[in-house]
Amino acid sequence: MAAINPANHGLRRLSRYLVLSVVAVVFLFPIVFMIVSSLKPDHQLLADTGSLRAFLPVGDISLDNYRAAFQRAPIGRFVFNSVLVTVITVSLSLLLCSLAAFAFTYLHWFGRGLLFSVVLATLIIPFETIAIPLLLIVSKLPWIGVEGVTYGWLDSYRVQIIPWIADALTVFLFVQYFKDLPRELIEAARVEGATWWQVYTRVVMPLSGPVIATAAILKTLKMYNEQYIWPLITVQSESYRPVMVGLQYFFQLQIAWGEVMAYLTLITVPVLAFYLALQRAFIASIASTGVKG
Amino acid sequence: MKLTLTLAGALALVSGVAQAQTEISMWYHGAGNEEEAAILKGAIEDFNASQSDWTVVMQSFPQIAYNDSVVAGALGGSLPDILDVDGPVMPNWAWSGYLQPLGLDEAQVAAFLPSTVGRWDGQIYSVGLWDAAVAMMTRKSTLEKYGIRIPTLDQPWTGDEFDEVLATLKASGDFDYPLDVGMAWTGEWYPYAFSPFLQSFGGDIVDRDGYQSADGVLNGDAGIAFGEWWQALFANDMTPGTGQDPASRDTGFLDGKYAITWNGNWTAATVLDAFGDDVLFLPAPDFGHGPKIGAGSWQFGIAATSEHPDGARAFIEHLMQDRYITAFSDTLGLVPATATAAAASKHYGPDGDMAVFYDLSEQQALIRPVSPGYVVMAKVFEKAVADIANGADVIDSLDAAADEIDADIQKNDGYGH
Numbered sequence: 029m030a031a032i033n034p035a036n037h038g039l040r041r042l043s044r045y046l047v048l049s050v051v052a053v054v055f056l057f058p059i060v061f062m063i064v065s066s067l068k069p070d071h072q073l074l075a076d077t078g079s080l081r082a083f084l085p086v087g088d089i090s091l092d093n094y095r096a097a098f099q100r101a102p103i104g105r106f107v108f109n110s111v112l113v114t115v116i117t118v119s120l121s122l123l124l125c126s127l128a129a130f131a132f133t134y135l136h137w138f139g140r141g142l143l144f145s146v147v148l149a150t151l152i153i154p155f156e157t158i159a160i161p162l163l164l165i166v167s168k169l170p171w172i173g174v175e176g177v178t179y180g181w182l183d184s185y186r187v188q189i190i191p192w193i194a195d196a197l198t199v200f201l202f203v204q205y206f207k208d209l210p211r212e213l214i215e216a217a218r219v220e221g222a223t224w225w226q227v228y229t230r231v232v233m234p235l236s237g238p239v240i241a242t243a244a245i246l247k248t249l250k251m252y253n254e255q256y257i258w259p260l261i262t263v264q265s266e267s268y269r270p271v272m273v274g275l276q277y278f279f280q281l282q283i284a285w286g287e288v289m290a291y292l293t294l295i296t297v298p299v300l301a302f303y304l305a306l307q308r309a310f311i312a313s314i315a316s317t318g319v320k321g
Numbered sequence: 322m323k324l325t326l327t328l329a330g331a332l333a334l335v336s337g338v339a340q341a342q343t344e345i346s347m348w349y350h351g352a353g354n355e356e357e358a359a360i361l362k363g364a365i366e367d368f369n370a371s372q373s374d375w376t377v378v379m380q381s382f383p384q385i386a387y388n389d390s391v392v393a394g395a396l397g398g399s400l401p402d403i404l405d406v407d408g409p410v411m412p413n414w415a416w417s418g419y420l421q422p423l424g425l426d427e428a429q430v431a432a433f434l435p436s437t438v439g440r441w442d443g444q445i446y447s448v449g450l451w452d453a454a455v456a457m458m459t460r461k462s463t464l465e466k467y468g469i470r471i472p473t474l475d476q477p478w479t480g481d482e483f484d485e486v487l488a489t490l491k492a493s494g495d496f497d498y499p500l501d502v503g504m505a506w507t508g509e510w511y512p513y514a515f516s517p518f519l520q521s522f523g524g525d526i527v528d529r530d531g532y533q534s535a536d537g538v539l540n541g542d543a544g545i546a547f548g549e550w551w552q553a554l555f556a557n558d559m560t561p562g563t564g565q566d567p568a569s570r571d572t573g574f575l576d577g578k579y580a581i582t583w584n585g586n587w588t589a590a591t592v593l594d595a596f597g598d599d600v601l602f603l604p605a606p607d608f609g610h611g612p613k614i615g616a617g618s619w620q621f622g623i624a625a626t627s628e629h630p631d632g633a634r635a636f637i638e639h640l641m642q643d644r645y646i647t648a649f650s651d652t653l654g655l656v657p658a659t660a661t662a663a664a665a666s667k668h669y670g671p672d673g674d675m676a677v678f679y680d681l682s683e684q685q686a687l688i689r690p691v692s693p694g695y696v697v698m699a700k701v702f703e704k705a706v707a708d709i710a711n712g713a714d715v716i717d718s719l720d721a722a723a724d725e726i727d728a729d730i731q732k733n734d735g736y737g738h
Contacts, residue, residue: 074568100353160396167397182399260386261393264348276383277353281587282571 057083062296066093066289073285093286094294097278100287102266103294106274111298113188113270114251120193121247122240128194129202130228134214144203151196156257162191163261187262188270192251198243205239206232241309245302252299271295342376345632346401348391350619352381360648368639375632377403395419402627403636406447407509408617409689409699411439415446416693416737421625422446424634429641436616436686437658442737448637449620450646451655454678454686455514456614457603458574458592459581464601467493472603474680480521480550483606487559490580500560501579504710505570511703512689514583515551517605517613520687522547526702527726532692532738535726539702540719543610548715550608555710563707586678590654593674602677604685616686618655656682693736697729 060083065073067089076082097103131137132144166181181187209232217227233240256272263269275295278288347365351357358381365377380401382390388410394400395417406414414420422444430438430448439447464471467489472478478486490499503510516526523543527535538544555562561569561579574582575595584592592600605612621640623633646662649655650669656678657663668675689695705722709715730736 071572074572077568100355163393163397167399180397180399182397260389262397264380264382264390264394264399266352266381273383273386276385279383279385280354281585282591283567285568 059296062289063293066286066293067091068093068286070284070286073289093284093290096284097287097290097294100284101274101277101291103274103291105267106269106271107295107298109185109268110252110255110270110272110295113185113255114248116185117189117192117251118244118247120189121195121198122243124194125198125243126202126233126236126240127228128199129206130224130232132199132203133206134227134232135224147196147199151200159257159261166191166262182262183264183268185268188255188259188268191258192255195247198247201239201243201246202236205236209235238309241306245306248302249299343374343629343632345375345377345403345629345636347377347379347403347405347633347636348387348394348401349379349381349405350384350387350407352383354384356652357649360645360652363648364640364645365636368636371639372635375629375635377632377636391419398626400624400626402624402629402633403621404624405619405621406439408436408439408447408449408620409509409513409691409695411447411620411622412441412691413693413696414622415441418625420446420622421627421630423448423623423637424630425638429638432659432661433641434616434656434658434682434686436682436688437618437620439617439620439622441691447620447622448641448658449618450640450658451618451649451653452616452658452682452686453618454586454614454616454656454681455517455583455605456586456678456681457581457605458584458589459601459603460596460599461601462599463490463580471601472606474604474677474684477604477612478606480606480608484550486581487554491557491559495577496580497573497578498558498560499580500554501565501570501573501582501584502554502560503565503570503583504561504563504707505565505567507703507707509699511706512699513615514585515706516689516702517615517687518551518608519544519547520613521605521608521610522550523608523610525690526698527690527692527694527730529690532690532694533730533735535698535723537723539705539726540716540723544719545715547608548709548719551706552709552712552715556712562710586654586656586675589668589675589678602675602681604681612685613687614681614685615689616682617688692738694726694730694733698726701725701729 064083064085067085068076069088069090069092072087073082076087081087128147132140166187168179169181171178171181171184171186181190213231213235214227217231222230253272255270259268259270259273263273275288275291278284278291349358349361351361361379365379369376388407391400391404391406391414400419404414404420406420411420423446425445425448427445430445433448434452436452437449438445439449461471463469469486469489470478470482487499490496503514506514512526519525519539524541524547525538528538554560561573569578573579574584574592589600589602605614621637623630623637627633643659643662643665646657646659647666650657650662650666654668654675656675657666657669660679663669663673663676663679664671666673669679670676690698692698701722705718708718
């Protein structure tokens with residue numbers, strides 16, 4: 029048996045780190061470009077794009093773009109709206125979709141397989157095809173609030189939250205994960221007299237940390253980063269508007285690119301913080317379920 | 322008992338206030354455009370303070386998203402009382418039942434530039450406080466350096482002369498491109514800025530006699546001549562193609578990369594700041610049927626579902642005062658809708674640095690086809706000129722475009738013309 033050569037081992041390690049560092053830098057480039065550009069005046073930003081200076085905080089650096097961006101749009105309001113809508117939607121989605129997945133995985137009822145297939149089939153329907161029918165429905169739905177019964181959900185938080193709570197991908201993720209949990213645990217709990225609700229709350233969900241993190245991250249990214257068409261057609265007041273519609277405030281006839289970068293930097297902070305907080309669980313979940321983001 | 326009376330009194334007071342100040346809702350396309358919004362907000366405050374019947378409340382939308390929001394609002398039954406509408410889109414919204422006639426007398430709009438009054442089916446549906454105009458922007462020093470004649474409104478460059486100008490500037494090697502037509506500005510810029518070239522050749526997007534067909538005008542001899550000239554611009558590297566990045570469009574002329582830029586009056590202030598007296602705003606070339614530029618900008622109308630058209634009309638009449646028209650012009654460089662407002666304005670007065678744009682609007686402006694089908698025609702035309710710029714066969718592209726426009730008109734039973 030040949031002895032491990034410490035020199036070779038170190039060299040391999042060094043080359044591995046080198047490759048990983050290069051990959052990391054490539055992935056970081058867009059974020060670095062965004063942040064650095066947000067500090068430059070437009071003429072310098074545009075002049076630097078053809079060189080490595082685009083990634084360096086050099087030249088006429090200031091926070092002017094941030095000041096101008098805050099003047100142009102109520103950024104705090106937009107971020108608050110998006111965070112509020114995202115947090116409520118993701119929380120309710122995790123609860124309802126995991127319950128649905130629990131029923132699909134563990135309970136035996138008529139039509140279970142067919143209904144699960146129908147749920148999965150909704151994955152292939154692009155949202156654009158149902159946007160107008162959905163708009164017509166929500167514009168007439170009743171709501172009970174402080175003003176009594178009113179009709180129409182347009183221009184509200186609820187119209188941005190409720191239609192997005194249930195989704196097939198989240199149900200599918202939970203079903204796949206639940207299927208891999210040891211059946212013996214469920215059966216032992218049932219033999220001990222646990223109700224299905226107790227099995228869900230005390231056995232299954234405590235073991236589902238990784239899939240909860242994965243579903244939470246995917247859903248959060250969808251709600252925070254991709255919600256554009258729906259709020260565009262259902263929300264008319266600035267006070268309910270989310271960040272992605274707010275981005276359009278910066279695309280005037282002559283685009284202030286520095287302000288665009290400042291706005292993007294500001295709205296990226298919450299989602300980046302959220303991802304960093306959950307990244308360990310996310311990576312663990314990807315490793316265990318083989319889901320690709 | 323005393324408490325009951327007090328409450329009753331308070332309720333009566335609140336009720337009285339509510340009756341005295343009926344809310345008029347208004348949607349506006351300029352969210353993020355602080356200067357424009359500030360003037361509009363000032364006008365609203367003035368109106369609300371000037372009388373006790375109505376209170377206008379404005380919601381702003383980003384321009385890119387505005388038309389989609391209005392269409393969705395119409396479907397969802399949530400349109401406001403007042404809408405602002407882009408001039409060429411107005412006939413579509415009127416035909417679709419989103420707008421109602423303004424109810425203004427002809428005398429009230431007699432002083433307005435024709436392109437700022439939106440008409441459909443013989444009635445006035447919208448009125449604008451400004452227009453936009455396009456010009457060939459260049460530098461006097463550039464033309465003088467290469468011995469190029471400076472054209473005037475009365476004597477614009479002919480088509481052949483314009484081609485020679487471009488060839489001369491290209492041969493100098495001093496510029497990346499002799500001309501920039503703004504291919505980076507996709508969307509409405511294409512029909513607004515490029516269809517006047519087609520019209521100067523003698524063609525058009527659609528036959529304006531009845532608006533029932535594009536065949537023969539878009540793809541006729543004049544249309545083909547335009548298409549070949551247009552394609553040659555790109556084939557000979559006279560202007561950047563569809564791959565132009567927006568940043569170059571914004572700053573290319575200022576940086577000296579382009580000798581001439583085909584651009585709107587809204588950029589005039591920036592150009593004047595950069596080059597001062599050396600700037601020239603020149604008329605469009607005449608390709609045989611007169612120099613043409615596009616016309617029709619944002620205007621104000623009343624939603625068909627408005628329950629308070631009187632209040633909405635009162636506010637629009639309030640907006641039509643010269644002082645607001647002048648304020649928009651002074652702040653944003655927009656072409657004032659009336660001659661009196663122009664005379665009082667900073668840029669369009671007798672010695673104003675942008676006065677030529679008013680003359681251009683008055684003498685060369687041709688509004689885009691006044692048809693509900695224009696929204697489709699615009700997209701079809703945009704695709705056709707982009708395809709031709711990218712080297713597609715001219716005749717095939719124009720034939721396909723004419724067919725598509727005709728099919729859409731037929732599908733919509735002639736759009737009510």
